[in-house]
Amino acid sequence: MRVCVALFTADLRLHDNPVLQAALRDAERVVPLFVVDTGIRRAGFVVPNRAAFLADSLADLDAALRERGGRLVVRVGDVVEETCRVAAETGADAVHVAGGVSRYAVRREDRLRAELAGDRRELRVHDASLTAVPPGALTPSGGGKDHFAVFTPYFRRWESFSVRRVLPAPDAVRVPDVRSADLPRAESLAAGSASPGLPEGGESGARRRLRSWLSGPLSAYDERHDDLAADATSRLSPYLHFGCLSATELLHRARSQDTPGAHAFVRQLAWREFHHQVLAARPDAADHDYRPRHDRWRHAPKEIEAWRDGRTGYPVVDAAMRQLRHEGWMPGRARLLAASFLAKTLYVDWRVGARHFLDLLVDGDLANNQLNWQWAAGTGTDTRPNRLLNPLVQARRFDPDGEYVRRWLPELRHLDAGTVHRLPRLDEAGRAGLEGLDYPAPIVDLETAAARFRAGRGVD
Numbered sequence: 194m195r196v197c198v199a200l201f202t203a204d205l206r207l208h209d210n211p212v213l214q215a216a217l218r219d220a221e222r223v224v225p226l227f228v229v230d231t232g233i234r235r236a237g238f239v240v241p242n243r244a245a246f247l248a249d250s251l252a253d254l255d256a257a258l259r260e261r262g263g264r265l266v267v268r269v270g271d272v273v274e275e276t277c278r279v280a281a282e283t284g285a286d287a288v289h290v291a292g293g294v295s296r297y298a299v300r301r302e303d304r305l306r307a308e309l310a311g312d313r314r315e316l317r318v319h320d321a322s323l324t325a326v327p328p329g330a331l332t333p334s335g336g337g338k339d340h341f342a343v344f345t346p347y348f349r350r351w352e353s354f355s356v357r358r359v360l361p362a363p364d365a366v367r368v369p370d371v372r373s374a375d376l377p378r379a380e381s382l383a384a385g386s387a388s389p390g391l392p393e394g395g396e397s398g399a400r401r402r403l404r405s406w407l408s409g410p411l412s413a414y415d416e417r418h419d420d421l422a423a424d425a426t427s428r429l430s431p432y433l434h435f436g437c438l439s440a441t442e443l444l445h446r447a448r449s450q451d452t453p454g455a456h457a458f459v460r461q462l463a464w465r466e467f468h469h470q471v472l473a474a475r476p477d478a479a480d481h482d483y484r485p486r487h488d489r490w491r492h493a494p495k496e497i498e499a500w501r502d503g504r505t506g507y508p509v510v511d512a513a514m515r516q517l518r519h520e521g522w523m524p525g526r527a528r529l530l531a532a533s534f535l536a537k538t539l540y541v542d543w544r545v546g547a548r549h550f551l552d553l554l555v556d557g558d559l560a561n562n563q564l565n566w567q568w569a570a571g572t573g574t575d576t577r578p579n580r581l582l583n584p585l586v587q588a589r590r591f592d593p594d595g596e597y598v599r600r601w602l603p604e605l606r607h608l609d610a611g612t613v614h615r616l617p618r619l620d621e622a623g624r625a626g627l628e629g630l631d632y633p634a635p636i637v638d639l640e641t642a643a644a645r646f647r648a649g650r651g652v653d
Contacts, residue, residue: 195286196283197285198279200228207396211319211322214360228270229270229382238557247382248376249393258366262365264373265373281312286315291323324440328472356445390519392428414454415457418525421512431556478564484574486571490541491539503602508605513528522555530582532546536566539636581643
């Protein structure tokens with residue numbers, strides 16, 4: 194009786210899971226294994242919001258496996274050691290796993306391959322598990338370059354790539370007799386409380402949200418995705434990050450709707466995969482400038498604290514930061530505004546903001562978080578690295594009625610939209626005339642900030 198191990202990492206689902214399907218094809222019995230990685234926990238990457246979502250997702254995965262006669266096997270410790278131990282205990286011939294792009298994932302894979310080979314076992318890595326297009330599958334023409342550094346030419350090639358078919362969920366999973374730890378609870382994974390507005394994790398929830406998204410909102414995505422008050426984005430990013438939803442399935446199903454909204458949404462999926470291929474080729478971009486600008490970043494602890502707390506005096510920025518704290522999530526436009534304000538308006542090192550986002554974001558994906566921050570800071574792949582986003586202009590454009598701001602800043606709910614938008618420009622006398630105002634004056638003047646940024650970066 195042949196046994197294989199299907200090692201779950203960021204692919205916590207049964208539908209369209211190449212790792213699980215390959216293991217089931219190769220063996221009569223399969224160990225669906227998840228290792229609570231103590232290495233990642235020590236590194237501080239497991240934070241309350243992602244811990245709560247992960248605990249939900251593992252419980253949901255276990256329930257789905259039990260419906261098919263199986264169960265999720267859980268171990269706690271070093272992923273390589275525990276996986277090899279399970280393989281030895283069950284006599285498994287091979288371990289199947291999804292390929293990752295971070296330095297940590299690549300090193301883990303290398304160690305696992307070496308350890309298994311020493312026991313005459315095989316590691317089989319599936320590169321089309323976490324993204325629709327494998328990170329290294331597309332490279333610029335002409336040779337000499339291992340990845341695309343600009344999105345538009347990448348997108349043209351990505352659109353024409355032949356994406357694999359969607360795989361069905363298995364009907365049955367037979368698991369050998371092997372010891373398992375209990376399913377982890379959120380509080381055992383990370384200390385602290387999760388955000389009160391956090392979504393529920395798991396494949397079941399992912400598929401419900403997917404059906405809802407495809408049934409109507411997707412068609413208007415091109416017109417509404419930047420409308421902050423409309424809340425018109427898919428909110429599928431946490432499910433993609435944990436692999437509760439397959440990027441390949443999402444791409445196929447979005448492409449099946451030939452509408453401007455679907456086309457715009459597919460483009461956003463391509464951005465996610467663009468960042469994955471950048472990080473796969475340049476792992477140090479997680480914490481080093483992709484394109485160094487020789488910035489002289491400011492040390493401004495009080496301003497950083499005001500930014501984190503949503504008390505900068507610029508309502509649209511503060512609303513974004515309050516939403517992040519409450520939900521562990523915010524739409525892409527809000528992320529861009531908040532990031533640009535810290536990195537360019539305050540001229541603070543992008544790594545400070547990226548770390549704060551990773552502390553709270555339930556979809557805290559290393560590739561997308563770090564490289565989006567670098568894009569906003571002008572140290573990444575943006576072809577216009579010195580552009581400055583004016584938060585007042587952005588607020589009028591993407592929250593014209595002030596609805597988003599008033600939703601997240603209750604102290605401004607009594608103000609009309611015009612006053613909300615003018616608020617950062619009011620002098621002391623103008624602010625004194627607003628009854629019941631409990632909101633800070635701006636922590637920085639925009640013109641002064643723009644001059645400081647240009648001088649710091651050496652831009653005329």
